[in-house]
Amino acid sequence: MKKNWKERRKILLILFLWSLPWLSLGQEGRMKQHIDFDWRFHLGDVSEASLADFDDSDWRKVDVPHDWSIEQPFSKDNPGGNGFLPGGIGWYRKTLEWDKRWKGKEVLLNFDGVFMNSEVWINGNRLGKRPFGYISFGYDIASYLKPGKNKIAVRVDNSQIPSARWYSGSGIFRHVDLIITHPVHVARHGTFVRTPTVRSTEAMVAADLHLVNRLGKVTAAKVISNIRDKNGKVVARQENAIQLNVDSTQLTQQFTLNKPLLWSPETPHTYQLETDIQIGNKQVDHYTTVFGVRKLEFDATHGFRLNGKPTKFKGVCEHESMGGLGAAIPADALHRKLKILKEMGCNAIRVGHHPFPDEFYNMCDTMGFMVMDEIFDGWLHWPGFGKAKWDYGAYFQEWWAQDLEELVKRDRNHPSIVIWCQGNEVWGFDKHLDVQKAIYDLYHRLDPTRPTTQAWATHTYLDIVGFNANGEGKDDIARFHREHPNQVAIGTEFPHTRQTRGVYRTKTSYNPWDKPDKSGHEASAANVAKLYPIPDLSEEEVFPEYDARYASGYDNQTRKISVRDAWKLVRDNNFYIGQFRWTGFDYLGEAWGWPSRTNNYGVIDLAGFPKDDYYLYQSLWTDKPMIHLLPHWNHPNKAGIPIPVVAYTNGDAAELFLNGKSLGKQALNTDQLQLLWQVPYTPGRLEAVAYKNGQEIARDTVETTGDAKQLHLSANRTQLTANRRDVVFITIDVTDTQNRLVPDRSGDTVHFEIKGPYRLLGVENGDILDMSPQQVNWRKTFMGKALLMLQATDQPGLVEVKATAVGLTPATMKFTVKNKKR
Structure with a gap:
């Protein structure tokens, strides 16, 4: 309990500092203003909305992150890849009041992600367009700002769907900031901290600094950098007198750390590099870089060694969406997701198939997850390469290098990131090896400290071979090793098993294209021969009553290989350094057909409730007795x-x-x-x-329980802060008179009566066939459970929740919302 609280307190402190409306350091130092709140939003195209004097007073007020697609009804007229939710065109506008502290400063308008095809204006001046919805970007707006009111306008065009092979969401679905700096400052993403030598007794640290000088003349400055440990103690220091060139100067500082605290999933220690720039006696910038000290070694003989210790990647692939929240995920929801994975024994995450928000990597640094950071799903445009018709492939040739540079420079200081991924299942890439080489070379030019891989790619321009379904057949991995004995390999998407919480089948099931089935699908004899044998658990199906679109809770429904056999390949082969199963959580999109919101590949459902395979992984990946x-026994x-x-x-x-x-x-x-x-x-x-x-x-x-008699509510917390960010997750259980969950009970419509200061974020139950709206005050139960998600407003008070359902005794709970500390 104490350990969990200390971990949460550490993360909350980081998020608190991150969420301060103004963070000002130094005499004339850097300021960061979060401008997530009080945007105006309109769904639909309005040609005049970019103008500074446009009247948006009748537009809806929203906070970002915001996803308008999840607010809309499901419809079979929308693509299943998008989870049967719509796209569209939306506009956002925000008023910035002039602040005298901006005068003479550089002001950067920074977006962590807008899906997709965003165009941005300030006071009617067009700043630019970014097609890629998952990449961060920034615009210099200082020259356009004026005393009084300043108007930001953002047009988002996700009207051509499917724009991804999964549910993407639509809108400004990540954070927005203003970053205010002196004309002399560390550039955006302007540090690269490396640890070229790591020993238990000492570590050498090198920091490459990109310094900006907008004063229009060569300027004498002093650059002072301190490294602080987790307790805030200065453990290394460097000071350089330097002549700053006009516009740009590069500087490398070197440090020695004695007895360094090494970063690993078990000991996620981080350091802070604090860089101050002084001109004369005045401090003009203070820039903080969080980094970790760890040593990465990869070879086919020893496998992967982290700080000299043999280590396997016990990983999952993750999409960014989260059930009823869609793609706009508050920090508390993201932390809950990672905490559930950590308790499963997961130590690694592959982001699929695009960059994630910056706060995700911050959490992985402090919670202890190794990350495979991926940039692209595909490279070239549809058709011919098997990707979505209107996805990023249409913009790839023009934008890939700029977007890849943004990713690497933003993320390369995170100790959690240990492998870069060049792409996912890039069909026909072997006909475009010039593209693969260009991506590989740019990765290594920007960051020579980490290896690259590529999903479903077994040769040429990559450091680690990646296996998806192409490695799941019998002898696939062993044959590759015989042919390439010195090559390191990893399961980038491995295995693909399916489960539904509370549903069971005793007869083994493979995907139709791998084995013939009763519906008439056929598979080649070669495919059938490659299946790993999973014995039936009975001669006749014991549970014929379940809908065929649900999957089995036993480890017996898959493409070619079970969870257990897939892990044995990792366990028993040094060259095969780990796996990222598809997936950790169920995700919206890639649905097989109406009515369904997704497939069942996750070991955790859309509501965050574990399925049985969650515990199978816990038995394989953890030492805590379980x-x-x-x-179930009903x-x-x-x-x-x-x-x-x-x-x-x-x-x-x-x-x-x-x-x-x-x-x-x-x-x-x-x-x-x-x-x-x-x-x-x-x-x-x-x-x-x-x-x-x-x-x-x-x-x-x-x-065996009694009949369903009552509802029971439980929450992950009982106290929130009035900061418009804190989230509470309330689980609804259908129970008998002894308060035992009735695990086979579905279909009770639970209504929520809520009083007090709150914002309804969404409802969920994990049922992939439930196409009910997600942001309403009711939800049907599925296998005895449902979930309600509420967010704090800026008002303190008491929030009271009452859950009712026909024929069941209601349940109530209360929690407090306290004033935000100043």
Whole structure:
């Protein structure tokens, strides 16, 4: 408990400092103003909206991050790739009141991401256009600002969908800042901190600084840099007197750290490089760079070593969307997502298939995730390369180098980032090796300290081979190693298994193109031969009642390979350094057909509720004693029918009891990686006891519940701050009279009566077939659960939530919203 609180307090402190409306350091130093609040928004195109004197008073007021697509109804007329949600054209406008501190300063208007085709104006002056919705960008607006009111206008065009192969969202869906600096300052993304030598006794640190001088003449300055440890203590210092050239000067400073605190997922220590620029006796800039000290080594013999320690990537792929929130994700929601993954034992994340918001990487630095940072889904334009019709490929040739440089310079100081990814499943890339080489070369010119990979690419211009489904067949990985014994490989998207929370099937299921099925799909004999055998759990299907569009909670529904066999490839081969399973969380989009919002590839559903495979990974990836039983034990009309009961544990044996009677103790087979009992169904209590070296280490229980009688509410916090950012996640459970979750109960429409200062962010239940609106005060339950998400306003007070459903006893809860500290 204390450890979790310390971790959260550290992250909240970072986010608090990040969220201060003004952060002013030094006598005339840098200021950062967050301008997320009180934008005006209009859905639809308005040709005059770029004009400074345009009247937007009747437009809706919104805060950013904002995603207008998730606010709209699902429709089968929209593409399934976009989750059956619309795109469109939207306008945003914001008024900036002149601040006297801007006079004589550089003022940068910085966007962390706008999806997509954004055009920006200030006081009617067009600043530019950025097609790529996932890249950050900034405009110098100082020369356009004037005393009085200043008007920012942003046009966002996501009208041609699908503009991605997944749900993208639409709008200013990340943060917006003003960065105010003296004419002499460290450039935007102007530092690159490297650690060329890392030992336990000392580390050499090199900082490349890009310094800007807009004074119009060569200027004498002093550059003073201090490195501070996690306690704020100065542990290294450098000072240089320098003549700053007009416009741009490069400077490298070198430091020695004694007994450095090394960064790793287990010990995510970070340092701060604080760079001050002085002219005469006046400090004109103060620039802080967070970095970590760690040593990365990759080779086929030893695999991946982090700080000299053999380490496997226990990773997941992640899309940016999050269920009912769409693509506009508050920091608290992102932290919740990462915390759930961390508790699963995940130590690595591949961003799919584009850059994520800056705060994601900050959290990975402090929470301890290794990141595969990816820039592009594809390279060239559709058709011919298998990507979305109106995606970034249409702009790739003109914009790729500028966007890649923005990504690398923004992200390269993050210790969490350990691998760059050049692209995802770039069909036909072998016919465009000149493009691959150009991307590879630019990565290594901008950052020679990290390797690159590419998903579904096994040769040529990359450092680490990446396997997606092309590595999931029997002998795929082994054959590659025989042919390329000195090549390091990684599962960039591996494996592809499917699950639905609370749904089970006892017959093994492969994807139709890999094996013939009853619907008439056929597969080649070669494909069938490559399937990893997953034995059926019964001769006849025990659970025929579930909708075929849902997937199985057992580890038996996949493309070619199970979770267990996929992990054994990582476990047993040094050259194969890890995997990023597809996916950690379910995500919106890439739906198979109406009505569905997504597929079921995640081990965590759209609401953030774990599925059974979550615990399978926990048994493979963690040392904290655990055991998990499946399925649940509510199976009416199945009396006497053998139910396959599976246990996942990181112990070495487990014993199963039914109503207190032992059904046998089994040793864990390290080849099978699960324990299985066939149990004729009898209502009651199933309990599993895990052992290690003969000693009990953990227990898990599932039991037959009574009928659904009441609702129960629980929240991840009971107190918020009136800062318009804090979020509370409220879980709704359908329970019996003993307050036990009824796991097979679905379809109860829960209505929410909410009083007090709050903003409704969204509702969710994890059901991929539920096409109900996402930002309303009701939600149907799915497998006994639903989720309500509320955000604080700028007003303190008491928030009261009442949940009601026909035939169930209501539930209430309260939480407080306190004044924001100044």
